[in-house]
Structures are given as C-alpha cells and as structure tokens.
Amino acid sequence: MPNTSSGSEEVHETFSKIPTHVAVIMDGNGRWAKSRGLPRLAGHKAGTENLRRIIRACVRYSIPYLTIYAFSTENWGRPTDEVQGLMQIMEDVIDHELEELNAEGVQIRHIGRLERMAPSLQEKVLRSVELTRNNTRLTLCIAWNYGGRDEIVCAIQRIIAEGIRPEDVDAELVSRHMFTAGLPDPDLVIRTSGEMRISNFLIWQTAYAEWYVTPTYWPDFDESELLKALRSYDQRDRRFGKLSETGCIANPTDEHE
Ligand code: IPE
Ligand code: IPE
Ligand code: MG
Numbered sequence: 001m002p003n004t005s006s007g008s009e010e011v012h013e014t015f016s017k018i019p020t021h022v023a024v025i026m027d028g029n030g031r032w033a034k035s036r037g038l039p040r041l042a043g044h045k046a047g048t049e050n051l052r053r054i055i056r057a058c059v060r061y062s063i064p065y066l067t068i069y070a071f072s073t074e075n076w077g078r079p080t081d082e083v084q085g086l087m088q089i090m091e092d093v094i095d096h097e098l099e100e101l102n103a104e105g106v107q108i109r110h111i112g113r114l115e116r117m118a119p120s121l122q123e124k125v126l127r128s129v130e131l132t133r134n135n136t137r138l139t140l141c142i143a144w145n146y147g148g149r150d151e152i153v154c155a156i157q158r159i160i161a162e163g164i165r166p167e168d169v170d171a172e173l174v175s176r177h178m179f180t181a182g183l184p185d186p187d188l189v190i191r192t193s194g195e196m197r198i199s200n201f202l203i204w205q206t207a208y209a210e211w212y213v214t215p216t217y218w219p220d221f222d223e224s225e226l227l228k229a230l231r232s233y234d235q236r237d238r239r240f241g242k243l244s245e246t247g248c249i250a251n252p253t254d255e256h257e
Pocket of ligand 2: 070
C-alpha cells in the first residue's frame, strides 16, 4: 500500500499491522567481511554502522521496541582478538552515539549479564541506561553478554532467593524475573545471513514470535530489507493456537461441530 508521507523524496509504506517489538539476530558480519577480503572486525564495524540506519528506520515506522542480539554468552568462545575487538566497538559506539540517541528520544536497555565485561564497559552500559531511562520514542534493547538459557537460570535463582512458593510460580511471574521484565514479547524476529536457528536468543519470549530469515548479511540489511520483513509480517496470520488472529471464530455456530 504505497503512501506518500513527509514530503521528502522518501516514499513510506503503511501496513495493516506493524510489529510492536522487532528483535534482530544481527548475523553475518564475518561472512560479509570475508566476501570482501577484509578482516572480521571490519565486518563488525560495518554491522555497527548499519545499526544506525535500522534504528532510524524503526523510528520512522513507529516501531516502539527494537532488540538487537549483539554479543552472546557463547561468543566468548571466539578468538581473543575478536572478543576484545567487539568489546572495544561496543565502548566506542556508546562514546560516539549515546548523546545523539538520547537526543532522538531512544531509551536504551541492556539484557544479559554485566559480569565479565571490563569495568569501563560496565560503567558505560549502566550510564547509557540511566541517562535514557525516561525516553519514550524507541526502546533499544541491547542483548550483550546475553544467553537465553543463562537468563532462565538467572530468573530461577532469583525466584528461589525471593522465597516464592512453587504454587505462586506462573508464566507471568517468570516473565517478570527475566532480563526483559516490562518489555512486550517480540512480535517479529529477523535473522540475517540465512541460518535457521535461534542461537540461544530470547528462547522464553519468542514462544509466539513470527520469524523472518534472509540470506542478506547484517551490514547489507538496510531499510529496504527491513521493509521486506515488515511486508512479510503484514501478511502473517497470527493465530496463537486459536483459529484466527483475533482469537474469534468466523462463525460461532461452527464452534461445537
Ligand atoms: C554476528 O556476526 C555478530 C556477532 C556474533 C558478534 P558473526 O560474527 O557471527 O558473522 P558470521 O556468522 O561469522 O558471518
Ligand atoms: C548469534 O550469532 C549471536 C549474535 C548475533 C550476537 P552467532 O554467529 O554467534 O550464532 P551461531 O554460532 O551461528 O549459532
Ligand atoms: Mg554468526
């Protein structure tokens, strides 16, 4: 459905439904670099540049929550140079982008464990979250040193430590003990670079998320690629185990047939 918007040269689209929460497994930086004969860290830098475009596009399309998988608990198993390079990129991004993101109304959240990161990075992450906590335009949730299993383990530890009785544990209580407490579950998960796997990402929260996988490497996943994902999402019939998106059945008299 084409729709002219701001009067700029850009043409925006409108959709019958837009995901409230988009979560992205930003994969393929290494392959992007390799395909250009560049070192892997050049791919990670290009991926970081791309993030800026996607954040702005989410703001334009009024997507209120964007979660990005940037460093997994398993990524510590990569060569030291690469891990250190990634940590440095994260510090540089905060140093260079925080002010502008804050000015644009982006609220930053972190999911994952602060432990094991350099104290300087821990301090920057905490400062970013604190500085932007009242912003409302877009919540950018950064999964850094994040693992879905680790998150569940952490939630169980906290539930036990709080002395909660087994009969009081339900799905809502578990959600409240996750790193993502207070965030809506993702509606759409995008994975770039073609792998058909979850890689320990939001394994609790994506129970009913729609998936979109593209062969495009993350540094090349631009606004037009995001639009393809949004168009695909727009066509999905989300049934949540029921018979239609709204949970109603077309003809109530069919109910007992
Ligand atoms: C994703 O790109 C970024 C991180 C995991 C930090 P990769 O580094 O996994 O890129 P590929 O999968 O090797 O191409
Ligand atoms: C997932 O990508 C983690 C991030 C994008 C941060 P990986 O490249 O680490 O996942 P696998 O190894 O292909 O499953
Ligand atoms: Mg990868």
